[in-house]
Amino acid sequence: MAIVELENVRKVYTLGKAEVHAVRGVTFSIEKGDFASIVGPSGSGKSTILNLIGCIDQPTEGIVSINGTVTAGLKDRALTQLRHETLGFIFQSFNLIPVLNVYENIEFPLLLGKKKGSKKETREWIEFLIEAVGLADHMHHKSNELSGGQRQRVAIARALATKPEIVLADEPTANLDSKTGQSIIELMKRMNSELSTTFIFSTHDRSIMEIADHVIQLLDGLIVEDSKTKAEAGSIS
Amino acid sequence: MFLTMKVAFRNISRQKKRSFLLAGAIAFGMMIITLMNALTGGAVINIRDNFSHALGGHVFITGREWTDAGQMIMKIRPDANLDRLLEENSGQIAAFTRRSQAMPSLIFGSQQTLHMLYGVDFVEEERLVNSLVVIEGSLAEVGKRDDIIVLPEPVAERLGVEVGETVLIRLETLTGQQNVGEVQVAALIKDQEELGLSAAYTSRAYLNGLLGMEPHEYQILNMFVTDLDQVEQFARTFREGLMAPDEEEEQIDEPEVTVTVAGVPIDPVQRTEEVTPWEGTRYQVMNINQIMDAVELVVGVLNRVGLIIFLILLVVTMVGITNTFRMIMIERTKEIGTMRAFGMHQKQVKNIFLWEAVFLGLLGCLGGLVLAGLIALAVGSISLNADPSLQFFLDNSRITFALPGKDIVTNVVLVIFTSLLAAYWPARAAAKMSPIKALSSHT
Numbered sequence: 001m002a003i004v005e006l007e008n009v010r011k012v013y014t015l016g017k018a019e020v021h022a023v024r025g026v027t028f029s030i031e032k033g034d035f036a037s038i039v040g041p042s043g044s045g046k047s048t049i050l051n052l053i054g055c056i057d058q059p060t061e062g063i064v065s066i067n068g069t070v071t072a073g074l075k076d077r078a079l080t081q082l083r084h085e086t087l088g089f090i091f092q093s094f095n096l097i098p099v100l101n102v103y104e105n106i107e108f109p110l111l112l113g114k115k116k117g118s119k120k121e122t123r124e125w126i127e128f129l130i131e132a133v134g135l136a137d138h139m140h141h142k143s144n145e146l147s148g149g150q151r152q153r154v155a156i157a158r159a160l161a162t163k164p165e166i167v168l169a170d171e172p173t174a175n176l177d178s179k180t181g182q183s184i185i186e187l188m189k190r191m192n193s194e195l196s197t198t199f200i201f202s203t204h205d206r207s208i209m210e211i212a213d214h215v216i217q218l219l220d221g222l223i224v225e226d227s228k229t230k231a232e233a234g235s236i237s
Numbered sequence: 238m239f240l241t242m243k244v245a246f247r248n249i250s251r252q253k254k255r256s257f258l259l260a261g262a263i264a265f266g267m268m269i270i271t272l273m274n275a276l277t278g279g280a281v282i283n284i285r286d287n288f289s290h291a292l293g294g295h296v297f298i299t300g301r302e303w304t305d306a307g308q309m310i311m312k313i314r315p316d317a318n319l320d321r322l323l324e325e326n327s328g329q330i331a332a333f334t335r336r337s338q339a340m341p342s343l344i345f346g347s348q349q350t351l352h353m354l355y356g357v358d359f360v361e362e363e364r365l366v367n368s369l370v371v372i373e374g375s376l377a378e379v380g381k382r383d384d385i386i387v388l389p390e391p392v393a394e395r396l397g398v399e400v401g402e403t404v405l406i407r408l409e410t411l412t413g414q415q416n417v418g419e420v421q422v423a424a425l426i427k428d429q430e431e432l433g434l435s436a437a438y439t440s441r442a443y444l445n446g447l448l449g450m451e452p453h454e455y456q457i458l459n460m461f462v463t464d465l466d467q468v469e470q471f472a473r474t475f476r477e478g479l480m481a482p483d484e485e486e487e488q489i490d491e492p493e494v495t496v497t498v499a500g501v502p503i504d505p506v507q508r509t510e511e512v513t514p515w516e517g518t519r520y521q522v523m524n525i526n527q528i529m530d531a532v533e534l535v536v537g538v539l540n541r542v543g544l545i546i547f548l549i550l551l552v553v554t555m556v557g558i559t560n561t562f563r564m565i566m567i568e569r570t571k572e573i574g575t576m577r578a579f580g581m582h583q584k585q586v587k588n589i590f591l592w593e594a595v596f597l598g599l600l601g602c603l604g605g606l607v608l609a610g611l612i613a614l615a616v617g618s619i620s621l622n623a624d625p626s627l628q629f630f631l632d633n634s635r636i637t638f639a640l641p642g643k644d645i646v647t648n649v650v651l652v653i654f655t656s657l658l659a660a661y662w663p664a665r666a667a668a669k670m671s672p673i674k675a676l677s678s679h680t
Contacts, residue, residue: 056578056672076583084580091676095575099247109579111240158579 002029002065003165003198004053009062011048011221022048024221025062030200030214032165035192037212038202044218046202047170053200054087054168055079067165084113088159090169090188090201094151096143096158103139106130106157113162129157132194133187149180156187160197167191169201173208185211241585245592248565249600255561260600262557263652266550267605268612270648273543275613275638277536280630282639284532285465285525287629293334293365294459295525296472298479303514310411312337312454314518319458322478329471331463334362335455337444341408343388343437345396352392353436354406356444356455365438374400374424383443386420389428389435398422406439410449418447465525472524479520551652555659558597562590562663566670573667574675583668590664591657598656602649613638 011023023045030036038046051057052064055071064071067086071079088109089095096105106126110116117125130136133153135146143151152172159167169188173181185201185208192199203209217225249256289295300313313319313335323333337356342349359366359379366376372390379385386404388396398404399422406418420439428435442452450456462471566573573586620634621627628634 051673051676054578056574056676080577080580080582083578087578089575089578091575093571095571095676097244097572097575099244099251104243108240108576112580112582112585162580 001032003032003034003067004030004200005063005065006049006052007063007065009049009052009059009064011045011052011057012060022221023052023059026218026221026223027062028216028223028226030198032198033192033196034198034200034214035189035212036198036200036214036216037209038200038216038218039204039206039209040202040218041204043220045221046204046218048221049218050168050170050200050202053166054089055083081113084109084162086165088162088164088167088197090152090155090159090167090172092171092174094143094148094155094175096151096154098143101140101142102130102135102146102154105143105154106161109158109161126157126161129160132191133157148176149184152176152180152184153187156184156191160191160195163195164197166198166200169199171202171204173203173205178207181205181208241588242592245589246596248589248593249596256597256600259554259558259561260597260604262550262554263598263601263656264604264608266547266554267602267648267652268608269550270543270547271606271609271640271645272612272638273546274540274644274648275609275640276636277539277543278639278641278644279632279637281529281533281536283632283637284629285529286632288528289461289525292459292525292528293336293457294332295462295465295468296460296475297523298458298460298475299456299521299523300518301521302518303516304412306412307514308412309514311456312411312450312518313456313458313520314451314454316518319479319520322475326471326474329463329467331461332364333458333460334358334365335441335458337441337448337450337454337456339408339444339448341406341447343392343396344405344407345398345402348396349407350392350395352389354386354408354444355436355438356441356448357438358441359438369424369438370427372425372427374422376424378423379438379440382421382423383440384418384420385423385439387424387426387438388422389437390425391428392435392437393422393425400425406447408447410447412449414449416447416449418443468524468526472522476520476522479522481515481517481519483515547648547651551655555655558594558656558659559663562594562660563666565593566590566663566667569667570670570675570678573670574672574678577670577672577675586670587664587668590660590667594656594660594664595653598653599649601656602652606645 006029007027008025009023009027010021010025013020013022026045026049038049040046048057052059052071053066055066055074058072066082069082071082074082097108100108103126106129107122110122110126127136127139130139133156135150135153135157138146138150143154146154155172156167159169167188172188173184176184188199188201189211191197201212209215214228215225216223298313298319299311301309301311302314303309323330335358339354339356340351341354343352343354357365359376366379369376369387376387379387386406388398388404393399396404401422403419403421406420408416410416420443441455445452445454462468576586577583616636617638618635621631621636622634631637
C-alpha cells in the first residue's frame with residue numbers, strides 16, 4: 001500500500017528574474033514500511049522532493065498524496081496538522097531546540113497536538129526512545145553538550161516521538177563522520193524494522209544508500225532510476 | 238500554552254546579556270514612574286498630616302455673625318446645639334481645640350514684628366502643651382496665668398526679648414478698634430515642626446479680651462477625627478446639624494486654595510460679600526480633604542507629568558524591544574522552521590514571542606520595583622535640612638514614599654501591554670514565516 005505518492009510533480013522556484021526547475025515532473029510511490037532513499041548529486045532535487053512530501057512546500061504542478069491525503073489546496077492549519085500527525089523530520093544539521101534538553105526535545109512534538117495517553121505512558125515512551133537511541137545517560141543534557149552523532153540520535157528519537165507513519169531525513173549523515181553516519185543509518189533502519197515506520201532519506205553517499213530497500217535516483221530534477229530491493233536479513237547490527 | 242511559555246521562558250535566559258539590557262531598560266522606566274508615584278503619594282500623606290497638625294485638626298468650624306453696626310465678625314458663642322453635636326459624636330473625635338487667633342504686632346523696645354498668635358485654653362490643649370519644645374523658660378505657669386505668652390525662639394531673637402520680660406501686643410479688635418495689651422514671656426519654644434508655621438501662644442481668655450470677645454467665646458473649633466476615611470461624613474453631620482433653618486447650604490465643592498499656612502483655613506469674611514445680614518451665628522464647616530483637594534490637584538498634575546515621562550521611556554524601550562525581537566526572529570528562523578515542521582501552529586509560534594515579551598516586561602517591572610524600593614529606602618533614611626516651606630512635604634524632615642497597590646498594578650499592566658505591542662509585529666512575522674523558507678535559512 002502506497003503511503004506516499006507523487007504524480008507528475010514539478011517544482012519551479014523563482015530566483016530574481018530566473019526560474020529554477022528543481023523538480024521537472026516526477027512520479028513515484030513509496031510503500032508503507034519502506035526504508036527508502038532518494039539519491040542524487042547536489043541540485044538534483046532531493047531536498048525539494050522531501051520538502052514536498054513533508055508538506056513544508058507545495059508543488060508547482062502535480063499531485064502529492066500523503067497517507068491518502070492530497071496536499072494541494074490544504075490550508076496552513078491542515079498542513080500543520082498533517083505534518084504533526086503523519087510525519088517526523090530529521091535534519092542535516094539536527095535542528096534541536098537549543099533551550100530544551102534531550103528529554104524535552106524528544107517530548108516537544110508530543111506537546112504540540114492533542115494529548116494521547118497518560119503522563120506516565122508518555123514518559124515511558126520518551127524514555128524508551130532515549131534508551132533506543134542510546135542516550136539514556138544524556139537525558140538532561142542540552143544540545144550544545146552533545147556530539148554531532150548524539151544530536152542526530154536525539155533528532156531521530158524526536159522524529160519518532162509522535163509515532164508518525166513517515167519519517168523524512170534530509171541528508172542525515174552529511175554533517176557526521178562516516179562511522180557515525182553509518183551508525184545513524186543503522187539506527188534508522190532498526191527503528192524502521194522495529195516500529196514499522198516508513199523512512200525516506202536523502203543522501204548522495206552511495207555506501208549509505210545501499211542499505212535502503214527502495215532507492216530513487218535523481219538527476220537534474222528527474223528520476224533516473226527507481227529500484228526496489230529487499231535488504232538482506234542480518235545486515236543491520 | 239505551557240509549551241510556548243516554557244520555550245519563551247527558556248529563551249529569555251538564552252541571551253542573558255541582551256535580556257538583561259532589555260529588562261533593564263524597562264526596569265529603569267518602571268523605577269522612575271514608581272518613584273514618582275510613591276514620592277507624590279508620600280507627599281500627599283505628609284501634607285495632609287502636616288496640615289492637620291498645623292491647623293490643629295481635620296475638621297474646622299468657624300462661626301460668623303453680624304454686629305448691630307452691620308459688621309460681620311468671626312466668633313463662636315457658647316451653643317447648646319454645638320455642644321450636643323460634640324457629645325453625640327464624641328466617639329469619632331480624637332481631640333478638639335477651641336481657639337481664638339490674631340495677627341498682632343509684637344513689640345519689645347524699639348523692635349516689633351507681625352506674628353500669628355493663637356489664644357488657647359492651655360488646660361484643654363494638653364496635646365499642644367506636650368508637643369511644644371521648650372528651649373528656655375517653662376510652661377508651668379501657662380495654665381495658671383492669662384497674661385503670658387509663649388514665643389518661638391526666632392521671634393524672640395528678632396525682638397531681642399528674653400524669658401520674664403514683657404512684650405506689647407498691638408492688634409485690632411473684631412470690630413476694627415486698635416487695642417494694646419502686655420504679656421510676659423513665659424517660654425521660648427522651637428518653631429513647631431519646622432513647618433514654617435511659626436505661631437505664638439497666649440491664653441484664649443486674654444486674647445479674647447484684646448479682640449473684644451467674652452472669655453468663653455472662641456473663633457475656631459478644630460477637631461481631630463479617629464478615622465480619617467470618615468472625615469467627609471463627619472463634617473457633613475456637623476454641617477447639617479449646625480445649619481440654621483433658613484440657611485442655604487453653601488457650595489463647598491470648590492477648594493479654598495487661598496488657605497495659607499500661617500492663617501486660618503478659611504476666611505469667611507472674604508467669602509461672604511454681598512450677603513444679607515442674618516440673626517445669630519452661622520457656621521462654616523470645612524474638612525482637611527477640601528484643603529487637600531487643591532494639593533491633590535497639583536499632585537495629579539505631577540503624576541501625569543511622571544506618566545508622560547514614563548510613556549516616553551516606554552516608547553523608547555518599545556522601539557528597542559521591537560528591534561531586538563526582529564533580530565531574535567532572524568536568529569531563530571531555522572528553529573521556527575523546525576517547530577513548524579513538527580506541527581507547531583502559527584499562533585503557537587507567535588505566542589512564544591509574546592510570552593517572551595511578557596516575561597521581559599515582568600522581569601523589568603520586578604527589577605524596577607526592587608530598584609525603586611531600594612532607592613526609596615535609601616532616600617527615606619536621610620534627614621533633610623530643607624527649607625521650612627519644603628518641610629510640609631516631609632515627615633520629620635524625611636522624604637516618605639507611599640505607593641498604592643493599584644498604581645503598581647496599573648504600571649505593570651501598562652508595561653506588559655507595551656511590551657506585547659512592541660513584540661507583536663515581529664511575533665506575527667515569525668508566525669507567518671513559511672516553514673520552507675525558515676528551514677532553508679542559514680541563520
